[in-house]
Amino acid sequence: MTTTAKTSSAQGAPLSVREYEPLARELLDPVHHDYFAGGAHDEITLRANEAAFARLALVPRILRGRGRPDLTTDLLGRRTSMPIVLAPTAFHRLAHPDAERATARAAASTGAIMIAAMLSTVAVEEIAAAARKTAGDAQLWFQLYVQRDMGFTEALVRRAEDAGCTALVVTADSPALGRHVRNDRNDFHDLPPGMVCENLRSLRADEPGHVRQVDLSPELSWDHVRRLRAMTGLPIVIKGVLHPEDARIAADLGMDAVIVSNHGGRQLDTTPATVTQLPRVLDAVGDRIPVLLDGGVRRGTDVAKALALGAAAVAVGRPVVWGLTVGGQQGVEQVLGMLRDELAHTLTLCGCAGPAELDRDMVAREDPRW
Ligand SMILES: Cc1cc2nc3c(=O)[nH]c(=O)nc-3n(C[C@H](O)[C@H](O)[C@H](O)COP(=O)(O)O)c2cc1C
Numbered sequence: 001m002t003t004t005a006k007t008s009s010a011q012g013a014p015l016s017v018r019e020y021e022p023l024a025r026e027l028l029d030p031v032h033h034d035y036f037a038g039g040a041h042d043e044i045t046l047r048a049n050e051a052a053f054a055r056l057a058l059v060p061r062i063l064r065g066r067g068r069p070d071l072t073t074d075l076l077g078r079r080t081s082m083p084i085v086l087a088p089t090a091f092h093r094l095a096h097p098d099a100e101r102a103t104a105r106a107a108a109s110t111g112a113i114m115i116a117a118m119l120s121t122v123a124v125e126e127i128a129a130a131a132r133k134t135a136g137d138a139q140l141w142f143q144l145y146v147q148r149d150m151g152f153t154e155a156l157v158r159r160a161e162d163a164g165c166t167a168l169v170v171t172a173d174s175p176a177l178g179r180h181v182r183n184d185r186n187d188f189h190d191l192p193p194g195m196v197c198e199n200l201r202s203l204r205a206d207e208p209g210h211v212r213q214v215d216l217s218p219e220l221s222w223d224h225v226r227r228l229r230a231m232t233g234l235p236i237v238i239k240g241v242l243h244p245e246d247a248r249i250a251a252d253l254g255m256d257a258v259i260v261s262n263h264g265g266r267q268l269d270t271t272p273a274t275v276t277q278l279p280r281v282l283d284a285v286g287d288r289i290p291v292l293l294d295g296g297v298r299r300g301t302d303v304a305k306a307l308a309l310g311a312a313a314v315a316v317g318r319p320v321v322w323g324l325t326v327g328g329q330q331g332v333e334q335v336l337g338m339l340r341d342e343l344a345h346t347l348t349l350c351g352c353a354g355p356a357e358l359d360r361d362m363v364a365r366e367d368p369r370w
């Protein structure tokens with residue numbers, strides 16, 4: 001077979017997820033690019049997430065005759081097209097005028113679960129309507145920053161329930177906002193005029209949806225999560241788990257899943273890369289609740305490594321924003337399609353009929369410092 005080497009986006013359409021990043025950068029206001037791209041402090045964790053995947057090796061099996069892989073996956077009792085979820089990311093209108101509507105349509109047309117951010121620039125009801133119009137069985141989870149004002153929290157939960165969201169994702173790694181040098185330098189601390197956090201606006205008539213309304217508090221505790229558990233029948237997923245003991249507490253409190261996440265390196269800098277921490281969390285709770293992972297997933301091989309270690313699924317943040325910036329709904333579809341196709345190809349090359357056939361023996365940790 002002859003192939004024409006075509007590796008750069010300068011020569012045509014992007015051929016890998018990473019190639020969307022420079023294209024997005026060209027289109028974005030530099031201040032908004034810094035917001036999307038940046039991480040906390042020295043961005044050590046931001047870099048570590050991707051680097052850790054590169055240090056892992058896949059060890060394929062051969063001659064197993066498994067045929068074409070099936071990517072369908074069960075998550076929280078429902079079937080999804082692939083073990084790749086859209087991580088919650090705020091402020092999609094900074095990336096594209098169609099904003100979260102476009103992202104939701106792309107997720108729905110791909111059959112992937114979208115985790116809608118509480119700080120979206122389109123209201124959750126509209127996101128859900130866009131998703132459902134594209135695919136009647138589209139699955140939307142709602143990401144929540146639990147507010148100390150539990151009345152306010154409950155109102156948000158009811159909106160998410162009424163909109164048809166099928167799970168709540170509680171982000172627990174943000175007792176304070178991470179410090180981003182880039183945002184400080186750019187003096188970027190709120191949305192530009194004309195854009196607001198729509199889910200905050202309609203709840204509080206006196207407050208117009210500014211980012212500064214959000215209460216990220218060090219007083220938040222498992223007690224708030226207990227109260228949330230009593231408030232809703234929706235499955236609850238705890239996002240931002242790094243310590244195995246926290247995963248254990250989450251499982252003990254009846255949480256339905258956890259996401260091993262360091263918020264894409266945007267909260268506490270110098271936390272471990274998520275994929276290095278994943279086995280410890282799995283050892284603690286992997287037989288009790290599903291463990292998902294996000295941070296630095298850029299290739300189908302990255303997805304396969306996380307799944308082989310035992311993750312139930314992965315979530316992707318920045319790549320979705322790049323796709324949205326470059327091509328709206330179609331751009332997000334292309335990014336998700338690339339990851340899906342790469343994962344299928346990786347499974348084929350590993351001799352696996354599906355994600356469940358990947359196991360820990362198929363990942364080698366080449367770096368002796370592990
Ligand atoms: C621009 C941006 C905004 C984000 N906003 C949120 C948010 O509102 N809520 C949340 O829980 N996580 C948020 N995250 C974190 C993502 O959900 C996810 O943990 C992270 O992006 C995964 O890393 P990746 O970007 O390398 O895929 C955000 C991440 C980015 C890059």
Ligand SMILES: CC(C)CC(=O)C(=O)O
Pocket residue numbers: 090119177211263266
């Ligand atoms: C405004 C922030 C709280 C949104 C967020 O989670 C992030 O940018 O990482």
